[in-house]
Amino acid sequence: MARKMKTMDGNQAAAHVSYAYTEVAAIYPITPSSVMPEHVDEWATEGRENIFGQTVNVVEMQSEAGAAGAVHGSLSAGALTTTFTASQGLLLMIPNLYKVAGEQLPGVFNVSARALASHALSIFGDHSDVYACRQTGAAMLCESSVQEVMDLTPVAHCAALEGKLPFINFFDGFRTSHEIQKIETWDYEDLKDLVNMDAIDEFRAHALNPNHPCQRGSAQNPDIFFQAREACNPYYDAMPGIVQNYMDKVNAKIGTDYKLFNYYGAEDAEHVIIAMGSVCDTIEETIDYLMKAGEKVGVVKVRLYRPFCAQALIDAIPDSVKKISVLDRTKEPGAMGEPLYLDVVAALKGSKFDAVPIYTGRYGLGSKDTTPAQIVAVYHNDEKKVFTLGIEDDVTHLSLKADEPLVTTPEGTINCKFWGLGADGTVGANKNSIKIIGDNTDMYAQAYFDYDSKKSGGVTMSHLRFGKLPIKSTYLIHQANFVACHNPSYVDKYNMVQELVDGGTFLLNCPWDMEGLEKHLPGQVKAYIANHNIKFYTIDGIKIGKEIGLGGRINTVLQSAFFKLAAIIPEEEAIDLMKAAAKATYGRKGDKIVQMNYDAIDAGAKQVVEVTVPESWKDAADEGLATPKVDENGRKDVVDFVKNIQAKVNAQEGNTLPVSAFNDYVDGSTPSGSSAYEKRGIAVDIPVWKPENCIQCNRCAYVCPHAVIRPVALTEDELAKAPEGMEALDMIGMPGMKFSMTVSAYDCTGCGSCANVCPGKKGEKALVMGNMEENAGKQDFFDYGREIPVKPEVVAKFKETTVKGSQFKQPLLEFSGACAGCGETPYAKLITQLFGDRMYIANATGCSSIWGNSSPSTPYTVTPEGKGPAWCNSLFEDNAEFGYGMLLAQNTIRDRMKGLVAKLAEDAEDADVKAAAQEYLDTFGCGATNGTATDNLVAALEKCGCDRAEKAELLKNKDFLAKKSQWVFGGDGWAYDIGFGGVDHVLASGKDINIMVFDTEVYSNTGGQSSKATKTGATAQFAAGGKETKKKDLAGMAMSYGYVYVAQIAMGADFNQTVKAITEAEAYPGPSLIIAYAPCINHGIKKGMSKAQTEEQLAVECGYWNNFRFNPAAEGDKFSLDSKAPKQEDYQAFLDGEVRYNALKRSNPEKAAKLFAINEQEAMERYDYLKKLVDVYAADKAE
DSSP states (O other), X not given: OOOEEEEEEXXXXXXXXXXXXXXXXXXXXXXXXXXXXXXXXXXXXXXXXXTTSOOOEEEEOSSHHHHHHHHHHHHHTTOOEEEEEOHXXXXXXXXHHHHHHHTTOOOEEEEEEOOOOSSSOOOSOOSHHHHTTTTSSOEEEEEOSHHXXXXXXXXXXXXXXXXXXXXXXXXXXXXXXXXXXXXXXXXXXXXXXXXXXXXXXXXXXXXXXXXXXXXXXXXXXXXXXXXXXXXXXXXXXXXXXXXXXXXXXXXXXXXXXXXXXXXXXXXXXXXXXXXXXXXXXXXXXXXXXXXXXXXXXXXXXXXXXXXXOHHHHHHHSOTTOOEEEEEESSOOXXXXXXXXXXXXXXXXXXXXXTTSOEXXXXXXXGGOOOOHHHHHHHHTOOSOSEEEOSSOOSSSOOBOOOOSOOXXXXXXXXXXXXXXXXXXXXXXXXXXXXXXXXXXXXOEEEEEEEEOSOSSSSEEEEEEEEESSOXXXXXXXXXXXXXXXXXXXGTTTSOOGGGEEEEEEEEEXXXXXXXHHHHHSOXXXXXXXXXXXXXXXXXXXXXXXXXXXXXXXXXXXXXHHHHHHHOSSXXXXXXXXXXXXXHHHHGGGOHHHHHHHXXXXXXXXXXXXXXXXXXXXXXXXXXXXXXXXXXXTSOXXXXXXXXXXXXXXXXXXXXXXXXXXXXXXXXXXXXXXXXXXXXXXXXXXXXXXXXXXXXXXXHHHXXXXXXXXXXXXXXXXXXXXXXXXXXXXXXXXXXXXXXXXXXXXXXXXXXXXXXXXXXXXXXXXXXXXXXHHHHGGGHHHHHHXXXXXXXXXXHHHHOTTXXXXXXXXXXXXXXXXXXXXXXXXXXXXXXXXXXXXXXXXXXXXXXXXXXXXXXXXXXXXXXXXXXXXXXXXXXXXTHXXXXXXXXXXXXXXXXXXXXXXXXXXXXXXSHHHHHHHHHHHHTTTOHHHHHHHHXXXXXXXXXXXXXXXXXXXXXXXXXXXXXXXXXXXXXXXXXXXXXXXXXXXHHHTOOSXXXXXXXXXXXXXXXXXXXTTSOTTOOBBTBTTOOOSOOOOHHHHHXXXXXXXXXXXXXXXXXXXXXXXXXXXXXXXXXXXXXXXXXXXXXOBTTOGGGHHHHHHHHHHHTSSOOEEEOTTOSSOSXXXXXXXXXXXXXXXXXXXXXXXXXXXXXXXXXXXXXXXXXXXXXXXXXXXXXXXXXXXXXXXHO
């Protein structure tokens, strides 16, 4: 049957095929694999049928371990079952992979292969995860391109059934999973024709069933276990033949030549590379280039990695070979070599290639780009038997040096590169663009997206290629025909125009006229444009976006400008196609948003301005790239890190850093406080302080997600020395003290949350949003304010446990990579102001770990004394246990120290030491006072002249003496789902540990999947048709222990209750759990994220969220319901204000009405239940 051409990525290709052969999909979200089951869930919701005429039953589990267990159970009971995972998720499935393989169950595990967390987390691609499964007994099939994923995924499903073994069907994470290509797709009739229906019948007949029962999973003894284990050998011996048979069936249908190992290159090749994954396409492209120059080279592409068929490999290698290089996309420290290399060595030992030297190289870890020039270096390597590619190793000297970049793309290929700002929509628009080109022209198309791991506000680079010939270039574009810069602040930060070929086109989004361009464009940019005949255009997308009402989401404006300038499709047709894509993309957000995007598309095509390049630009001087000024007076460790690592990474030059640059950071440790040096300058508008309207409430600083707005208490003398123009008021309640509100212009993200909560005076706000460029000079006021020490008397006067007083303390979380308007960071920042100089943080993987420590930016910082949060991320699933382990360490060491101090308190000769020792013992369990007692003890010991052993031991361990504040941070996906067992156990321990849950009611970090915190009727990924079950009562479960402090808070609804709950929780001498409501960009708040605090207020007022505190240590009433009775009449309006709810009204109004009514009823019942708890825990009942 003729196959249709469609434009899609590798994830969609795998999902398309797997859907056909799947009855049950048990899944759990993880980057970059979540997209596969999301497609499956959407298609099932839309009613797509598999080859059995049924929709797939998609089940989201609480973890990957749970998903693997469900896969095992479903297969055992006779349903064709699939899952999708990667990285740490795949590792959690390993125990079940052994079982599924041992029980000969034909499940398929689709894996977009990804790096594993070691010294650091990497969400990006390599083969570390799949190699960790090579011993499980699962068959392993690898694809190296989007087309191959489409073509060969049926082989995994069909061979699993016939060969009675599970398959790991894998391809490169990001490079294949997220690369968009125009490919030929399978029709489901063809897929049905491929599968052996008798094998399916046999599988079902063999399934567990009470009608013909058996028992599986016995415990065997030493007498028979070994023999029974060996009985499976014939199945593994047969599997390569079965796989080749299905490959032959595919070949017969579509005219391909797939084999277990495919050879490509010269028939008489003398140097052959053996590799698997997306690098194979780059190698093929390089071979074409080298063969034209007369070189005898080739590549063997590994497809079936397990079972590894040595004879098939030998048959694929040309007899002429004189040297073999094996490339592995992983690192196994301490091993003799990486896995594929060891397999190849073993396979060729004793064969006709026994004497051929075999070299081995590591490449591409964590999605490191692998280019044709690097492949040439492999073919030309005669010196290093063990090597690395794409890096400079100046420590162990393993790296191969690549020559100048080559152009190996097919002739006529058009290369385009787009520089965007994370969350500005650039990536989404380019995904639409490539699909428009692919699906509406006869051209081949490819798109790949390169971005950092900041939540938003980071740099994104979209790489688009299209042309008349298939595109195999699985590497980034550095020589482009078209470059667009969507953020004007990039012009002096990155080399962008320098990547244009002569005569190329440069589109700059900026508000500048010719005079502005003269002022803002660096000399080297002007000279390159003029000397290389670059066609230069500008567009003021921000102005257009504001006029239309889209704000910073200017993606469709710039997409339209691209289509006009690139002229790939006639303008009118392109506009129609873009509008159709905009409707498909934004339809769920409502007609108003769709119409805005239509207007943006029309405006983008009309408002492009061609710049006439002045002759004078040819001689413009090179001004170099702008780099943030590094204050050499800062802490040496952080200054060194910023200069040697951070500045390079932020200038997109991290690839040039040698291995030696990381000698001091080999264990993954990096100095705190580096984010202060970034000064990204990404805001369009920033808050401007109007002192005449200010009531000095400090609410603006309290809610700021990035700690960029801060009150400063100054003496008259300090104000006199302030930078010129710094305004101040007399401080209310503190005669002789001055008050100023300062803003870090270059760290602000422009969310507007501060201006939103500002009460002002007489209807006039004390903060108004003003143009960043015009107000950038006020950065000096902020910098001066940072130099002024915190005034203890001011904090004492207003009390640090109040909204106002807390904000005079230094925030020890600042300038993070969180989204503009983030609902999570204001809570975390406040906690650091209260306890940061003595706190440990164990952080679950998720949004809070990414904004909390996304290299090279470390936003947790230190006090002038060098104290601050000690932060670490272990994994997603074990965070509570990880934090508990930190606490166990502290307690164990402190208990030993306590014994030594007790001896001093008993018989120390020095009266000061004796008194200090007693004070230490008296405050031992109280973090608020023990720090001072510890300082006094250390001072007394250092002063006294005795030589007691206790003194030496105590001074040696002085950093461990003080009572610290142990915190465990994470999101609802962690606390309600994957980490719930650990959360429960740690709370049950009775120990003094504080758990902070940022509740966004979805898995925020992976794109908004449903969690058990998601409420009835909310749409989320894996709940496309609206969640049908109610939200889990995590707070109620914790309260049932009776000895756990529990609070629910929502800052915007009650500023005072938030700080009160956090303070009480930390002071409580047992376990505490705080659940904080956190609005998120995944909610689709109609009012925008500038109104996140307002959204929290509305949520509490209508009864959607409840604020309360349960304090087992309270004198009197133990339970305090801090929310007023709900305004039920506002409930449905609240739901309607968020896309996660109102989208269901558009797609299925009847279901929405039903589920929203249930949601409201559940909320009202919950408030009634909480009211009853006030009586249950009333003082007279508690006694």
